[in-house]
Amino acid sequence: MNTDDVVRTFLDFYRERGHEPITGSSLLPPPSDPVLFTTSGMHPLTPYLRGRPHPQGRRLVNVQRCLRTTDIDEIGDLTHLTVFDMLGSWSLGDYGHPQSLRWGYELLRDGFGIPREKLFVTVFGGDEQVGPDLESLDTWRELGVPVESTRDENWWSNGPVGPCGPDSEIFHWTGDGPPEGVPTGDPRWVEIWNHVHMRLERREDGGLVPLRQVNVDTGMGLERFVSVLQGRRSVYETDVFEPWTRGVRTLWVLDERSLRIVCDHLRSSVVVLGEGVRPSNTGRGYVVRRLIRRLLTVLWRDDDSRTLTDLPEELTGGGTVRRLLLEEERRFSRLLERGRRVLSRPEFRGELGDEEYRCLHDTYGLPRELVVGLLR
Numbered sequence: 471m472n473t474d475d476v477v478r479t480f481l482d483f484y485r486e487r488g489h490e491p492i493t494g495s496s497l498l499p500p501p502s503d504p505v506l507f508t509t510s511g512m513h514p515l516t517p518y519l520r521g522r523p524h525p526q527g528r529r530l531v532n533v534q535r536c537l538r539t540t541d542i543d544e545i546g547d548l549t550h551l552t553v554f555d556m557l558g559s560w561s562l563g564d565y566g567h568p569q570s571l572r573w574g575y576e577l578l579r580d581g582f583g584i585p586r587e588k589l590f591v592t593v594f595g596g597d598e599q600v601g602p603d604l605e606s607l608d609t610w611r612e613l614g615v616p617v618e619s620t621r622d623e624n625w626w627s628n629g630p631v632g633p634c635g636p637d638s639e640i641f642h643w644t645g646d647g648p649p650e651g652v653p654t655g656d657p658r659w660v661e662i663w664n665h666v667h668m669r670l671e672r673r674e675d676g677g678l679v680p681l682r683q684v685n686v687d688t689g690m691g692l693e694r695f696v697s698v699l700q701g702r703r704s705v706y707e708t709d710v711f712e713p714w715t716r717g718v719r720t721l722w723v724l725d726e727r728s729l730r731i732v733c734d735h736l737r738s739s740v741v742v743l744g745e746g747v748r749p750s751n752t753g754r755g756y757v758v759r760r761l762i763r764r765l766l767t768v769l770w771r772d773d774d775s776r777t778l779t780d781l782p783e784e785l786t787g788g789g790t791v792r793r794l795l796l797e798e799e800r801r802f803s804r805l806l807e808r809g810r811r812v813l814s815r816p817e818f819r820g821e822l823g824d825e826e827y828r829c830l831h832d833t834y835g836l837p838r839e840l841v842v843g844l845l846r
């Protein structure tokens with residue numbers, strides 16, 4: 471199955487079970503929303519999880535483009551991406567969590583052909599505030615899928631306050647030999663799908679109150695799922711990333727980790743710039759600036775004559791996005807040049823303290839992060 475087949479299979483499965491497909495929201499939430507980017511499929515649905523009736527009903531399904539900067543330091547591993555698509559299904563006060571788990575299992579087994587032996591799930595084992603999720607435990611046992619109970623890893627929230635609840639995560643075995651160990655103890659178990667029992671609201675004071683309705687929110691990272699299904703070692707080896715890895719490999723010789731960072735940051739930058747965000751020193755603009763500068767730092771580590779100008783238009787497009795990428799490259803290159811010049815002065819020799827860093831920032835416009843990179 472390629473990526474399009476996976477999306478179609480997921481949407482059809484839920485449509486056949488009464489779910490209305492809803493259009494994914496923008497990657498940029500409205501100004502009234504405190505978050506910079508849409509981080510999950512449920513985020514735009516928050517008012518409806520809290521009880522407002524959704525115009526398309528109580529069973530929904532969609533594909534949502536998401537961006538997560540919390541994972542930025544993990545980029546370069548086999549499974550994390552900055553920008554990714556999330557397949558999601560929702561019951562807004564309609565069917566319960568066990569039904570969601572049963573359908574989830576049915577879809578994985580019959581729709582995607584995944585044998586039970588390749589699956590392991592985790593459920594919430596309880597903490598001081600909320601008891602163990604026995605309902606999910608029983609459902610998985612009934613389905614014959616092995617279960618592990620955890621505490622912190624099986625609680626989902628989208629921030630310090632707001633809708634939240636215990637979740638059940640489904641893992642797929644990606645090792646070469648037969649499955650062994652448990653998800654929390656063996657990274658070859660890769661999380662592919664999360665079913666959240668979204669039934670509580672975290673208040674400012676840390677207390678939990680029941681939501682007006684009991685919901686189910688599920689989310690499956692598309693690129694990661696496709697890589698598992700296609701038996702690839704990483705998300706970068708799937709059909710979605712093929713043009714990126716091919717394009718980048720043709721131009722530059724990079725170790726595997728650097729190749730992944732360059733591909734991820736390049737693709738994410740192109741997406742974010744394409745949404746109209748412009749590089750700057752604050753908010754969303756800072757996120758895209760950081761992505762571009764991180765990718766250039768990796769590229770220039772071995773050879774500072776490398777340039778984004780060489781990228782084919784197939785990847786960047788020929789218009790504004792490409793122009794912005796190249797402008798940011800020039801700006802960063804000039805900044806580095808100035809940085810090297812300034813740092814070679816006698817007053818900046820030896821160990822730098824807070825005062826020198828402040829001076830470099832305030833007088834020469836050189837951020838601490840950049841200076842640290844140059845000194846390295």
Ligand code: SER
Pocket residue numbers: 509510511512558626664665666687688689690
């Ligand atoms: N909200 C959950 C997640 O993002 C499930 O959709 O993982």
